[in-house]
Every structure is written in C-alpha cells, then in structure tokens.
Amino acid sequence: MILTFIVAWIVFTILVKVVKTTVKLALTVAAIIVLLKIGFDISPFDVVGYVFEFLQKVSGAIENNDAIKDLIDTNN
Numbered sequence: 001m002i003l004t005f006i007v008a009w010i011v012f013t014i015l016v017k018v019v020k021t022t023v024k025l026a027l028t029v030a031a032i033i034v035l036l037k038i039g040f041d042i043s044p045f046d047v048v049g050y051v052f053e054f055l056q057k058v059s060g061a062i063e064n065n066d067a068i069k070d071l072i073d074t075n076n
Contacts, residue, residue, distance in 0.1 A: 033047060
C-alpha cells in the first residue's frame with residue numbers, strides 16, 4: 001500500500017513538471033507571436049508558413065544527402 005502511494009506521488013510529480021513546462025512553452029510561443037505581430041506585422045499564419053517552408057528545405061536536404069550517399073556507395 002505504501003509503495004502504491006510512493007509510485008503515485010512520483011507519477012504526480014512528473015505530471016506536474018510536464019504541465020508546468022508545457023504552460024511555460026505555450027506562453028513563450030504566444031508572447032513571441034504577439035511581439036512579431038506588433039513589431040513586424042507578421043501574422044501567425046506567416047509564422048506557420050515559414051516553419052513549413054523551413055521543414056521542407058530540411059527534408060529536401062536530408063533526401064539529397066541520402067541520394068549522394070547512395071551515389072557514392074554504388075561507385076565503390
């Protein structure tokens with residue numbers, strides 16, 4: 001019975017830390033988006049577009065890197 005309470009307390013403590021971190025991150029992202037909107041007139045949709053564009057570029061670079069590795073492997 002005591003072991004159950006100890007495990008429950010550990011799980012509860014971990015969940016509280018996760019929730020605190022999540023709230024801090026959400027507030028930070030919201031503050032950044034508000035500052036971008038006020039300071040530079042960049043909308044949240046623009047930010048999302050920039051993020052997707054960046055991820056596509058990274059994905060393309062990774063795919064090209066794999067293609068280069070395959071090309072090198074086939075020549076040896």
